[in-house]
Amino acid sequence: MTDAERRPADDVWAPLRRTTQARIGLGRAGNALPSRRVLEFKAAHSAARDAVHVPLDADLFAEQVEAVGLGAPVLVSSRAGSRSEYLRRPDLGRTPADLSALPSTGADVGIVLADGLSPRALVDHGVGLLTALVDEFAGRYRLAPPVIATQARVALGDHIGAALDVATLVMVIGERPGLSVADSLGIYLTHLPRPGRTDADRNCISNIHPPDGLGYERAARTTAALISGARQLGRSGVALKDTSPGLLGDDGGQPALG
Template identity: 75%
Template sequence: MTDPVAQDFWAELRATTQARIGLGRTGDALPTQRVLEFRSAHAAARDAVHQPLDAQALAEQVEAVGLGRPVVVTSKASDRSEYLRRPDLGRTPADLSGVPAGNAEVGFVLADGLSPRALTDHGVSLLSALVDEFGGTYSLAPPVIATQARVALGDHIAQALGVQTLVLLIGERPGLSVADSVGVYLTHLPRPGRTDADRNCVSNIHPPEGLGYELAARVVAGLVSGARKLGRSGVELKDTSRADALAAPSEILEL
């Protein structure tokens, strides 16, 4: 039988984290409740990966943000199964002829990634927070919604849009604690062939447990400003928006 004092101790700690700690035991096994919780979380993660994105419904919500009617594009992955088996196809566009070319400073891509559910739950609210945070500082291209998409697909879309800086919102890989987290990838001067070293990422966006929309937007806005001053994004660009006032190395741009 579980010690009531130990149970109370772990209950207090569990309130501070989404990790599975202090699960207890029944004989030499986990309690039935903990086993069922694990199976439920595993099922939610699997569902988040396989659930298709309703791109048209999302497009209507995105249009209400005020950046224009979004174009929907897809990768060369023909379906979800192929997308999961062939990451390379998720990085290559099937057809970008409908993407409007321009010369805006910043472009947005909303990609389903490995959790379409995350984009459905948080994509529009996060996009709205980003637009509000930019506050008219930059010219913004019409948004693009990408399905069966990996991060690098955004480079092709950005090149077609003609934007200087790409902000890509994408559903992150679901875990057993969170199945609907969004990541934001920033690429300055995007083009096909860019690597992860050329990007900055703000992850774990899923209020109320994860990073909130407004705070995430402030971090992204700081990174966009820094990238445009530095002339590049990636490993040389650091987020100091939440850091203490410390002297930064001379080679690192302080935002």
């Protein structure tokens, strides 16, 4: 039986439900939700839990990243020794265990691929997004070798960026799973990264998970435009504004500096 056959003919929520992943107009079965809606919720909750707890297979992911063409990625980790410790101690996820394998590159841009709170998101979308970023940056910026970071929080990128000696750090990280989306990536951009930077020093592009969320190419174009604006301004964060849709169009729009 199709969803249309299961829905009452007078289901006024049906048109709106097609435009959102939010749970709306779920219906009733007596004083409770219909069984189908309860099972959908349980399945979404299980997917979100798995997205958080199932660790990244870093070696397999590294092979896929190397195929993009930036060279062999460098693997680093935070001071969190396990997934359980990572979830209990956010502070350990913000500081590195050992960055001695990272070269000092002096590159324009460094890209970190981090598991964050959804390793699944990195597996599902990391290589596709990295490919779009490399294509967008081609001929514009010199890129450092890619870095894969495990048990990572956003601020770990400040240490990595400083060790790589890059002008701008692009942190691609798995976002906290929700009951609608379990595999969403975010990009955190920090110009002149160094330990001690705060969230006010970063720009975020979130909800990257095609086909339902932001697409790879659009996220890459937004990132490139923000890097251009950060280089003009000399910093990223609250002073750098994304003026979309002009920024993403064909009119050469740039982020607002102010």
